[in-house]
Amino acid sequence: MRAADRFSFNHATAKFWDQREAVEACARAGVGIGLWREPVQEMGLEASAKLVQDAGVAVTSLCRGGFFTDPTPAAIDDNRRAIDEAAALGAPALVLVSGGIPAGGTIDGAREGVQEALSVLAPYAGERGVTLAIEPLHPMFASDRCVVTTIGEALDLAAPFPAEQVGVVVDTYHIWWDPQVWQGIARAGREGRIASFQFADWVTPLPAGVLTGRGQLGDGCIDFKRYLAEVDAAGFTGPIEVELFNDALWARPGAEVLAETKAAFERVVS
């Protein structure tokens, strides 16, 4: 498949766009979509599943499970529900953002919590045909959002489980700074664990809180062609989701954001 045809639109890029409109627009554009649990639950799981099926749109991932560094029964139950939702939507991967450091805890302890949660959830996911996709987030989120910070660390966490149960997300925004990123991608390929491939660009200055500063593709310093080549070489040729948390994009009409993002994607991969 031509790289330009691998584009998938993550709904969070137009966060406030109605899910039905977003899915139908992706159908018209001939692209896949990454869905989020909140809008899915708002519409209802069955209605959401029917929507994507009727539209003929591929759901490339469901965002997101995780937040289980303190793996309480409630956190585990919520993740089982997320796996069920991914299965019902036909999403091959459930993206996991691990969560930060529990109150009074340490980052090492939080990482052990992630391992513990995975050992409970991995077989459950496997039985439902869903791959848990561990997403390393940029280290600026390590205390409050995700203690998993590199591809290598995500692969170490995934190692005890079969690759169809636990994989990793390769998201350029979060890993581009890593001096071991190319080795990490190659290893993820060798181990068959690339479960999701996402693009966003790195731009500065970062906004307060740093959550909503992701750049449109081409606006920042990330060499997307290199990422495409390395991930291709690692054997992953599936969809590439573009997920931009960006206040300026969120303020604009979804259809416009979809068109602009698709065009930016085509530019950076051509």
Next chain:
Amino acid sequence: MRAADRFSFNHATAKFWDQREAVEACARAGVGIGLWREPVQEMGLEASAKLVQDAGVAVTSLCRGGFFTDPTPAAIDDNRRAIDEAAALGAPALVLVSGGIPAGGTIDGAREGVQEALSVLAPYAGERGVTLAIEPLHPMFASDRCVVTTIGEALDLAAPFPAEQVGVVVDTYHIWWDPQVWQGIARAGREGRIASFQFADWVTPLPAGVLTGRGQLGDGCIDFKRYLAEVDAAGFTGPIEVELFNDALWARPGAEVLAETKAAFERVVS
């Protein structure tokens, strides 16, 4: 030496405090100081050297050289001057912040620029009794301030040079998230390359621009006792600088900030 007696005050923690007052206050408090080039140049190098000598204060480092990812003759010359200044002040280490990605460049290319600059500067520093201390900065600064992001990467850059010429900075604020941080510190010790040890705490939310959000010791998630133990075990028992870039601290009188920071240091190491 008791851990509490290893405190050194980095001038940037009270950035707008007059250098003479800061040095004299550190003398009265019986602690060392980390100096910055701009105030040193403002007072004049000879006058600054006389100031610290008369006060009997140990200059634990000079901040900072670097910004040589594009190693132009001007950048190299400026770093030679910084080495001369460190030597004149009796500072054992010149802290290097590498710089970000040059316009149109890549992070890999920028890292090669750092290696090239070091190969020119290391012998010059060695001849003057100054160790170049490569400081890995938090990856949120990787594009615009410092492409060196981990202790391991800094050690790889230092590897071609004798340890008395090129070492690394262990700064808790920048490296606490690294899943390989304990191995990195142990390796730095084995290779004799811990040239500076600095404390700052990690707190969120980060402010816009993310430069001035460092937390007072004890306000964040960093386990300073663990760092102290690991760096001790790695064989480094020298001074520990506290360097906090923090708008709220910068707005307060320097003497107050010094006293509060010294007290916070004693609490987190006791």
